Amino acid sequence: MTWMSAVEIAEKVRSGSLRAMDVTEQTIAEIAARNPLLNAFTLVTAERARREAARVDRLREEGEDPGCLAGVPFAVKNLFDIKGEVTLAGSKINRDLPPAQQDAILIQRLTAAGAILVGALNMGEYAYDFTGENLHYGASRNPHDPQRMSGGSSGGSGAAVAGGLVPIALGSDTNGSIRVPASLCGIFGFKPTYGRLSRAGTFPFCSSLDHVGPLARSAKDLALAYDVMQGHDDVDPGLSPRPVEPTGSLSAELDPSLRIATLGGYFAKQGTAASQQALQRVAEVLKITQELELPEVAEARAAAYVITNAESSALHLPNLRQRAADYDPDVRDRMLAGALLPAVAYLQAQRVRARFQRQVAEIFRRFDVLLAPATPMTAPAIGQKTMALDGEEMLVRPHLGLYTQPFSFIGLPVVTVPVQLPDSLPIGVQIIAAPWQEAKALHVARVLEARGFRNAIPQS
Amino acid sequence: MPLTQNSSEELAQYLTAVSAIVGLSIAPEYASGVKRYLQISLRMAATLEGVPLHTEDDFAPVFHAQ
Secondary structure (H helix, E strand, C coil), X not given: CCCCCHHHHHHHHHHCCCCHHHHHHHHHHHHHHHXXXXXXXXXXXXXXHHHHHHHHHHHHHCCCCCCCCCCCEEEEECCECCECCCCCCCCCHHHHCCCECCCCHHHHHHHHCCCEEEEEECCCHHHCCCCCCCCCCCCCEECCEEEEECCCCCHHHHHHHHCCCCCEEEEEECCCCCHHHHHHHCCEEEECCCCCCCCXXXXXXXXXXXXXXXXXXXXXXXXXXXXXXXXXXXXXXXXXXXXXCXXXXXXXXXXXXXXXXXXXXXXXXXXXXXXXXXXXXXXXXXXXXXXXXXXXXXXXXXXXXXXXXXXXXXXXHHHHHHCHHHCCHHHHHHHHHHHCCCHHHHHHHHHHHHHHHHHHHHHXXXXXXXXXXXXXXXXXXXXXXXXXXXCEEEEHHHHCCCCCHHHHHCCCCEEEEEECCCCCCCEEEEEEECCCCHHHHHHHHHHHHHCCCCCCCCCC | CHHHHCCHHXXXXXXXXXXXXXXXCCCHHHXXXXXXXXXXXXXXXXXXXCCCCCCCCCCCCCCCCC
16 A cells, blocks of 8 residues: 555545555554654644544445545645644744644645645755755655655655655745655656645745645646645735646647757756756657757846845844744854845846746747756765765755756746666656646656656665 | 955955844854855855846836735
């Protein structure tokens, strides 16, 4: 049962060949057995999970449909509100907040579809992280090599899914925090268009860049969760009024009308052989020969960095004044620096953002899907502070997302697909679509999955 | 972004002066880390100087009256 997909679990629970309670008990037992190694969970909601599983089984026994996610265990990055629990957002400071009054809206929607919440997941403090390390709660560990980073900031989400503890986890992605752990842990990660999924009941990082989305071991599972989570609310000011647009069943045969290109230039620099080989393998399988370069992409990434730095510092200013010692030093020092940035730096970055959005929109008039590496390298060792890319020594924590930042910067939907190279840790490739074209990115991910791009089962 | 062309000492002076104005007390043991990250941010900001922005290039978030 450990490696069953959400689709398989739900089918079996709905048909009566598997009880939600049995799935739940096994999940809780697996977490107890393997979480000491992976450090993915910071909270296990066992009693709640048993109550919800009993409800799902009762509905099924009474002849009612328990929902399209019946009995599917899931867990959430600990910046999602869970009713009755304190929303830590990976921090020490938030321990002083009162417990959440209600679940985050996406938890409510998954639960209503029959999914079973089993806990909250480790993350980089306040999501300002690409490593999965956390000073207060310890590093979430990569299931393929526990001495290596899970990636972050949704590190527990990546570790829990790749480690077989849950088939679906929720994460957040401001600059790459779903896609980086998906890449390093060798699973699928999905960041929909900015404004597609509600952030109601999540602890913010940078409002103008924050996204939420799922991580899973298959493209179909991503789509199943995504379809359930769409919808309107009155809380998230960034939420688009677009109607729900279900992706439905994803074809495993590549739509021949799709115009696909790989991205070179910036995305061929600052990487390693692994990131380029992963992209080449995907391109070969899809028979993609066209390569193009995005204009001003380094500038776009720089602007994303500046916006993140300034917005997060503004959000945290009261605590930076009063409780600076309670932050992880890497987060604190970056936020303190962000509070000192000239306003013009932030405002110019927002102007660059609008310009880059227009430039990329022009490219999407000629192409439907773009392909790029997700991370410049496979998982670094836990504790590794610097990395050498193209001969330049740079800090790991702020730079591991240099390939993901340009796309979240303009809110594009992206699916990360795992690539397993010979004698290598996994690494991901980004499938990028135009705004609101999530279905195209998920479709290409499904095609690749059907052609062998799947999560590897960890040997550790 | 002139600050990126300034010396380490000038950057330290900026850090001290602006943090006081913003109401942030940066402990001496934090100073080197904050300075390092401020240098990264200012370098990123300086990168933006190369983008040929025009008068009509508005900010990405646009206010809408409701």
